[in-house]
Amino acid sequence: MAIDEATQTNGVPEPEAGQLKKEEAQKSQWSVESVLTELNLTYAQSTTSPTPFFHLLERLKTTPRAGWRRFGITSCESISDHMYRMSILTMMAPSSLSSKLDLAKCTRMALIHDMAESLVGDITPVDPVSKEEKSRRESETMDYICTTLLGRFNGGLNGREMRAIWQEYEDSVTAESLFVHDVDKIELLLQMVEYERSQDCELDLGEFTWVAQKIQSAEVKGWAEEVFRERRDMWREKGRTCTWRANTEPKE
Known part of the structure; x- marks a missing residue:
């Protein structure tokens, strides 16, 4: 698995910040079972029905994207909010990308x-x-979802396909997975600007701008440049100055 490419961008500008050493991480007692017990969640397992999985998806609708809450944005987007817009963005791939990608897979991956x-x-x-x-935690959870909850539904086909697409994204090797990683980053940057606008430019989220440096495709880089010009002009109109990281400020 390409751990270094894991998208852990909804936080601070340095990707290595706040991480435990590998040997410390191995001591963790985290497990799917411990979370289900702690949250008092019960999903019927190993059934031929997808309904337990449908209920689990509700948590994506109600779990907030944690990085924004550090800035006092209490009513922030949920995980499913983020993934929904990502899925729409994949459909907006220009022909220079769509001619080389399986866009249906990209949308599913998002x-x-x-x-x-x-x-x-x-x-x-x-x-x-x-x-x-x-x-480790995410892989264990996907095994629980795709095998324990969905392993007997439709002969396990849907679960296996879902697990394979998730793993493809994590491995970050295929053209589709690299594009979706780019889309993940541009969606974050869009949300960054939108939260600043909603706060009348009294909230500076510039520490997230470094993410643009990780975008690989020229097409999505172009989207990011447009978003950053929009951000620069928005702050200027308010007579304020915003911060930028990793040399991302648009050139005049």
């Missing part, structure tokens, strides 16, 4: 990539959880 957060939660770089431990 809707699946953060599904493990239904039980793991939205771990950000400021949390004392290493990338290795984050990966």
Whole structure:
């Protein structure tokens, strides 16, 4: 698994911040069972019905994206909010990308990539959880979802396909997975600007701008540049100055 490429961007500007050492992470007692017990959640297991899985998805609708809450945005987007807009963005791929990608897979991947957060939660770089431990928790959760909950539904076909698409995103090797990683980042940057606008530019979320440097495709880089010009002009109109990281401020 390409741990270094794990998208852990909804936090602080340095990707390595707040992480435990690998040996410390191995001591963790986290498990799917411990979370289900702690949250008093009960889902019927190993049934031929997808209904238990349908109920688990509700947690994606109600679990907030944690990084924004550090800035006092209490009514912030949920995990499913984030994944929904990502799925729409994949459909907006220009022909220069769509001619080379399986866009239907990209859309499915956008809707699946953060599904493990239904039980793991939205771990950000400021949390004392290493990338290795984050990966372990998410992998265990996807095994629970795709095998324990969905393993007997439709012969396990749907669960296996979902697990494979999630793993493809995590491995970050295929053209589709790299594009969806880019979409993950541009969605974050869009939300950043929208929260600043909603706060009348009294809230500076510039520490997230470093994420643009991780975008690989020229097409999505172009989207990010447009969003950053929009951000610059918005702050200027308010007579204020905003911060930028990693040399991302638009050139005049």
